[in-house]
Amino acid sequence: MKPTTRLRQLLAGEQIVVAPGAYDGMTAKVVERAGFPAVYMTGAGTAATLGFPDFGLITMTEMVANAATLARSVDIPVIADADTGYGNELNVTRTVREYEARGVAGLHIEDQVAPKRCGHLDGKEIIPAADYVAKIRAAVAARRDQDFLIIARTDARAVAGFDEAIQRANVALAAGADMAFVEAVQTMEELHAVPQKVKGPCLLNVVRGGKTPDVDFATAQSMGYRLAILPSLLIGAAMEAYVSVLRSVKQNNAPPSSAGSIPVSERFRGLGSDEWTALATRFRDASEAAE
Secondary structure (H helix, E strand, O other), rough: OOOOHHHHHHHHHHOEEEEEOOOOOHHHHHHHOOOOEEEEHHHHHHHOOOOOOOOOOOOOHHHHHHHHHHHHHOOOOEEOOOOOOOOOHHHHHHHHHHHHOOOOOOEOOOOOOOOOOOOOOOOOOOOHHHHHHHHHHHHHHHHHOOOOEEEEEOOHHHOOOHHHHHHHHHHHOOOOOOEEOOOOOOHHHHHHHHHHHHHOOOOEEEEOOOOOOOOOOHHHHHHHHOOEEEEOOHHHHHHHHHHHHHHHHHOOOOOOOOOOOHHHHHHHHOOOHHHHHHHHHHHHOHHHHOO
């Protein structure tokens, strides 16, 4: 089954789809191995792997390259951040086609002014609603697979208020978007109100330490959300672990003890080493292997 079709089926099911954020092939495999039905390619995490903050410094080709890595690393659907679409309607058209060609199941495009900023930082700006809707129309028209998911993200809450964000979400859905993503709502009341006021499926962005209140997935589902992404979950945990282990090495002037650590072979097993080991001898005749 195509990843796009599989994602559509998941979203049509009874349970909210939870997609932890991955930033490379390894973390995508970890998400899949943990049993999640989909994985989200975080733009902030992608920028971090290149040594940049989430300030709109990453190009479309860099983002597409990372999306391709995730998509070929796992069998579960990949949903990807596509920032602002990297320009006007022409750029959005190419963006959708490039992501789709790499095996991604869906993406979201937002209404921030380029260069954009992380949705949970201050200082954002948004483009006129008419320009945003034109981008969404272009994205919808550009896809070749009608199951490819177009998610319309709006960052208007922080700039123009909650009502404007809801209005933009509804206009984007009317323009053909499959799902709405109202970014960085700031209270539980707003969190409840989004699925009630938006006339279509809604995405919830779960950012630890962000502007949106913490909520469990059962509650989010009861509110009406269909998809929850956790962009910073793994990159945040990794950075904390990096700092901790490096501080330990620096302070103790010694590496951590091997006692109780995961064996090297098990680490590689999580990356598919058993499959590659089998391939190493699969194409040899038994008589050749014995020589």
